[in-house]
Amino acid sequence: VPLGGGMTFRQPNCDDPETEQVAGVAMNYINDNLFQSYKVILNQIDKVKVWNRRPNGEVYELELDTLETTCHALDPTPVENCTVRQVAEHAVEGDCDVQVLKQNGQFTVLTARCDSNPDSAEDVRKVCPNCPLLAQTNDTSVVVAVEKALAAFNAQSNGSYYQLVETSRGQVVPVPPYTYVEFVVAATDCVAKEVTDPAVCKLLAEKQYGFCKGTHIQRLGGEDVKVSCTMFQTQPPAAGSKAGGPGPVVDVAAPTSSPANPAPAAVV
Amino acid sequence: KPAKPGMAGAAGPLVRPCPGRIRHFKV
Numbered sequence: 001v002p003l004g005g006g007m008t009f010r011q012p013n014c015d016d017p018e019t020e021q022v023a024g025v026a027m028n029y030i031n032d033n034l035f036q037s038y039k040v041i042l043n044q045i046d047k048v049k050v051w052n053r054r055p056n057g058e059v060y061e062l063e064l065d066t067l068e069t070t071c072h073a074l075d076p077t078p079v080e081n082c083t084v085r086q087v088a089e090h091a092v093e094g095d096c097d098v099q100v101l102k103q104n105g106q107f108t109v110l111t112a113r114c115d116s117n118p119d120s121a122e123d124v125r126k127v128c129p130n131c132p133l134l135a136q137t138n139d140t141s142v143v144v145a146v147e148k149a150l151a152a153f154n155a156q157s158n159g160s161y162y163q164l165v166e167t168s169r170g171q172v173v174p175v176p177p178y179t180y181v182e183f184v185v186a187a188t189d190c191v192a193k194e195v196t197d198p199a200v201c202k203l204l205a206e207k208q209y210g211f212c213k214g215t216h217i218q219r220l221g222g223e224d225v226k227v228s229c230t231m232f233q234t235q236p237p238a239a240g241s242k243a244g245g246p247g248p249v250v251d252v253a254a255p256t257s258s259p260a261n262p263a264p265a266a267v268v
Numbered sequence: 269k270p271a272k273p274g275m276a277g278a279a280g281p282l283v284r285p286c287p288g289r290i291r292h293f294k295v
Contacts (some may be wrong), residue, residue, distance in 0.1 A: 011285065013285040013286065014285060014288030019288070042286055042291060044287055045284065045286070045288040046288075048286065065291075067295065087293065090286075093295035123295065166283070
């Protein structure tokens with residue numbers, strides 16, 4: 001309530017360097033505090049208001065449009081190096097409301113709230129009539145594909161047994177019929193070759209996450225499963241932030257990377 | 269100064285402070 005004219009705000013342009021700087025601070029905060037789904041990148045600044053704050057400082061209120069990248073939230077790759085998920089892959093947009101305090105030249109994110117939505121089927125169809133749409137992560141085909149892909153990964157693991165942490169996305173392709181999935185796994189205290197009851201396996205205190213892509217083809221004569229996983233550097237037990245984490249490491253079971261292509265992936 | 273009916277509008281680009289530019293594509 002504007003008592004005595006104390007509550008005043010200004011509205012700089014959305015593309016002002018000042019506004020973009022604050023949006024950048026907010027985007028870093030959002031990605032640093034994202035532990036599931038995919039990293040996001042700024043697409044458009046929708047609105048900005050700057051409130052005077054007593055006794056000093058200013059509070060920026062921003063509405064930001066974001067787009068999903070193909071880097072998982074746990075992937076240590078800097079978001080600047082991540083690819084924006086294209087419309088043909090069924091892009092996902094986000095709307096974020098953020099409040100950032102600027103005081104003595106320092107920025108502090110006060111609040112950040114984001115909601116995300118996949119692009120409409122019509123928009124995807126306009127760009128790519130035959131591209132598969134995003135399926136629900138609890139879709140039966142997606143669930144089966146993740147289970148099969150994880151089982152295939154564990155069958156070839158020479159170390160830990162890996163548990164499913166998150167099904168990140170799934171697409172059911174009609175022709176030729178197959179299901180594509182992306183999911184997150186984490187190492188447990190069980191040895192993959194010796195596990196008899198996966199239910200008793202517990203995640204390691206030092207979390208080691210991996211991001212997997214898999215396909216499952218169900219045929220009359222059998223099935224075909226493909227999976228490849230990128231294992232990330234272990235995270236200390238009390239890790240509350242992903243900042244400062246080193247890059248992905250090569251799994252001991254992985255083939256040696258060639259010097260020309262030092263891919264950090266552990267691929268099975 | 270308000271324009272009178274029939275008068276030409278002010279020349280120059282329309283200023284749209286917000287929303288800002290689209291960096292990738294609109295969903």
